[in-house]
Amino acid sequence: MPQKRVSIKDIAEAAGVSHPTVSRALRGEGRMSDETRQRILELAQEMGYTPSLVARGLVTQRSHLIGLVITTFADPFHNEVVQGVEEEAIRHGYDIFVASTGVNAEREKEVVRSFQGRQVDGIIVSSSRVGDDYADLLQETGIPIVLINSHIAGSRFHAVHHDDYAGGCQIMAHLLERGYRRIAYLGNARAGKANTDRHRAWEDSLQAAGLEAELAIYGPNGRLAGGVRATEALLPAARERWGAPPDAICCYNDTMAIGAMAVLHRCGLRIPDDVAVTGFDDIDVAAYLEPPLTTFHQPRHQLGVEAMQVMLSLLGQTNPHPPRQVRTLIGRLVVRRSS
């Protein structure tokens, strides 16, 4: 029985009052006799009334919708972030509208248009390499923006991120302390600041230890296959340079590290006896690998929560140009058996 929508008019008629009265009753606004209010509320319940957020949005110009841009749904890092954003949003009466862009600049524009068209109250962008043109596009919408882990073009945006450089340094300090010397970096050619920060941490740490940062190999992406590809390139390169495999591989993230471990296993190299491996992010599966993966834990969920908190504070403001907010979350080194 695809029943027709019931509107406040229908309720008004049934209750013998006018629509505005119903509207007020439903929102608990304006003083009115408890009796009428009660009757209206009951009627609304009975008739199965659901307010049209569309109509409401049209008049109030607020959709109670937050647009969330991610690169892909198929990434364990993003997902936790999304979950965090959603929880915090719901807690405050907002819905989230998630869209993935892939690595497609055209699609990025489409998403922004769609967000604008649907009048989202705010936009959160997660882990994108926000280029300057994209940044301009976002800015032009006049909609509040919060960036997660992507302040590459971000000196002008509100942002929540973790400190990749510090994290990378902790990973490296751990490896050096354990006596590893031929440490290679496995990079992600597709990542922006996150990668350069981690790369730099690797480089600086080696130099500070009086070693040379000799071997950095990049995979085409930060996924499993990217880790495999990069490792397959790394091993011969290391042999050429050192006459041996690296004694440790510092990977851009856990996912690439898993790919790297698979290649090492396949080559008969033991982890960590022959080669140590470290990841980054501490995705769920990291603790369950064989051997369990040493990594740097990122508060992914919290990242989403705080991004939404910043957004809420922005939405509460009347000031169209509130001072820039930047939050940096601190992760922690998690040492497991892979190093």
Place this chain on the structure above:
Amino acid sequence: MPQKRVSIKDIAEAAGVSHPTVSRALRGEGRMSDETRQRILELAQEMGYTPSLVARGLVTQRSHLIGLVITTFADPFHNEVVQGVEEEAIRHGYDIFVASTGVNAEREKEVVRSFQGRQVDGIIVSSSRVGDDYADLLQETGIPIVLINSHIAGSRFHAVHHDDYAGGCQIMAHLLERGYRRIAYLGNARAGKANTDRHRAWEDSLQAAGLEAELAIYGPNGRLAGGVRATEALLPAARERWGAPPDAICCYNDTMAIGAMAVLHRCGLRIPDDVAVTGFDDIDVAAYLEPPLTTFHQPRHQLGVEAMQVMLSLLGQTNPHPPRQVRTLIGRLVVRRSS
């Protein structure tokens, strides 16, 4: 510069025509002089016009939005499905509005209300244990519904799913053929039909082989920790019954299998020499584990695509009660080194 929205009225004024004319020009509808149309289009471009899908939705009663319900964003299975739905949706001019419910019945209702309020044109529900009351709630909205992998209460809904029973049988046939005899089932207490089908496949296959289905242990959920918990319970139970570990563990899904493998490793049991392990789904990481996991590949992405296709066909209909559509996708056994 949070510029004010420009509306078709603004354009109309600038172009010296009436709004409806602008509306028509923008939608390429109604014949009109190429000149005026051209001028209007240029003006719209210049002024940075973005149509208000909110207003449009209010009058057309179509939002071009598809609501998608999942249980959690943090699940590698769902994510591929979502990605598939999104791609197909975008290809046809729809956006998707994803909401996660967790295992919270209250939240399920909220989501439906939100979807109704935002006037989604259709609802796709993925991998939920759609209970009867929830089913009723969905039905009452009068919005077209498509279920993915959750036709538990689904004799009345359109659905796209894979055949868990057949898949389970293939897994079991493989194990039996390899000579495994003490095969345990590691179940997910929280899953609905997917679990019962796989469980049944395990049971029937053993009996058909003249063996008894003796040991099925359930984890509290289908996640890593669920796999760990169940396996920790399984080993002593097996020892009690057989005086030895099972020689194979047939897991509800890959994620639980990873948890199981971690426990086996920790106990010094070799895979597959001491205990074989099989999963289900073929999530990305399955091929990269040590040892790589034997599993049953599910066309997760395709599942999403086809669900959206069914939805599109429904939206194209005028018939309020189109004949029920059910699509069953076929997966395939992927034998790797864990068995």
Place this chain on the structure above:
DNA sequence: CTGTTAGCGCCTTCAC
């Protein structure tokens, strides 16, 4: 080919 009028469902003044 274009303008006028009306209304989607709701909220927000304002009178009463």
Place this chain on the structure above:
DNA sequence: GTGAAGGCGCTAACAG
């Protein structure tokens, strides 16, 4: 306390 208007931005019907 409540009702009567007006309008959010857009499309649909009908004039002209």
